[in-house]
Amino acid sequence: MQLALARPAPLLLAALLLLCAELSRAAVTAQQCGPVWGTRHWGPFDYRRPVAGAGGVGIVENAHFTPWVEAGLGGKTGPIGGDLNYTLRAFPNHHRALVTMSKVTRRENKDRLPGMEWPVECYFERALRFAKDDVLVYMLYAQWLGERKRAGEARILLDSALPLAGENPQTHYNIGLIYFELGDHEAARRQALKAKDMGWPLTTLADQLKAAGHWPVADGAAAQPAASAPVGPLPASAPARPG
Template sequence: MKYRLLALAAILCAAAGSASARHVCGELTGREYDYRTGPEYMLNLVNDRHFTEDVEQGIRGASGALAPDIEYTLRVFPNHKRALATALRMAARYPSGVMPEAKLPIECYFERAVRVFPDDSVTWLMYARFQYMKGHEAQATTMLTKALELSPDDPTINYNLGLAYAKQKKYEQALPYAQKAYSLQFPLPGLKQMLVKAGKWVEPPPPPPADEKAEAPVAAAAAASAASAPPAEQAAATPVASTPPVKP
């Protein structure tokens, strides 16, 4: 019963950062470390004692149940991306939304990550993947859009955002993100296959040749010169436009 109640309460976490989410997922201590920049000695300590290889693979806890070690890791480093990836796998293993002997619903690990570090695109990507797994495509799309604002050239984010739109049959919106992901050498073919099957795939424009890239500064200077010319000269000037490949 306790687990069922917690799983129901996890629904409140969908609005990340809301008062209800904080109530369910717990207040912050202000002593959380950033996985990207936190002290190496602390990260090594947490990894050695709590986030062992067995914990990361979801096999067993370091000294008992699995959940307490994952929760401790994410309490100290809320945006620990490897621990969040493990939590994502646990979410698939436990449809109830709560791991045995856990204090929090699995969704709270992601909610706390974006609440503490909203500038980390990986936390938004991970939370979006959790929402996507639960069938909440609209919420996943919103979170992926936030992630893309933070890291517009990340191929994984572009791919996942394109996939979220494609799953909603919004193929025209999915296409530019798919094109960008593949132009950035994203390896998985699933999104492209979906768009091909729907008759919506279009190959992205090829990148400009190397000599055109070298001429780009000259073209930019000419355009700037034309823009600053008197009106009569501007009318005669032909600006040079460059359209880079659209990336999903």
């Protein structure tokens, strides 16, 4: 007798497909980007909690991540990719090294520099696997994805970063700036308001949202120009009306 198998509900099927995709992505990451732990390489250590002595971050930075390297001008022990690779193997979530790697690969229009063991995205993936609670890793990775027109993936990372921002107004504000870069004005507005309510003084994000027409009008503020204001387009020689 042939059994009649019920079709999975659409939502369940979608969830299963997402789970399979996530498991596949994790397997690809482990296979293509290499293990973070259990290697003969020195480390890994958490960049946020540098240990003293032989494991100090200064040891690695003095040898491989000098100001010259950080500025993207060249390597210390060889090609710059090799020094960045060593730094990020020892400290997978070394924020400044991730920024430099992103900057140099963008400038060179390359996905992998001489001396790097993996493509640049692997270093973000490795950082995320190593420090899943590091909000800056999510933000830097999201920026990198956004620069490559992968806004959907970037927004997922930022959404995951929000709970990690805690009560830090600067972090919420910076997440809002990245949302704005991705074109998600509503999420950027929420973050700007949250940071403002928490006492963050900078208004750059609010100014950008105002210019884009995505900032709330204050209570009682007139939506139209005052009666005494000139009607119609301004003369070509007149300065732009402040927004």
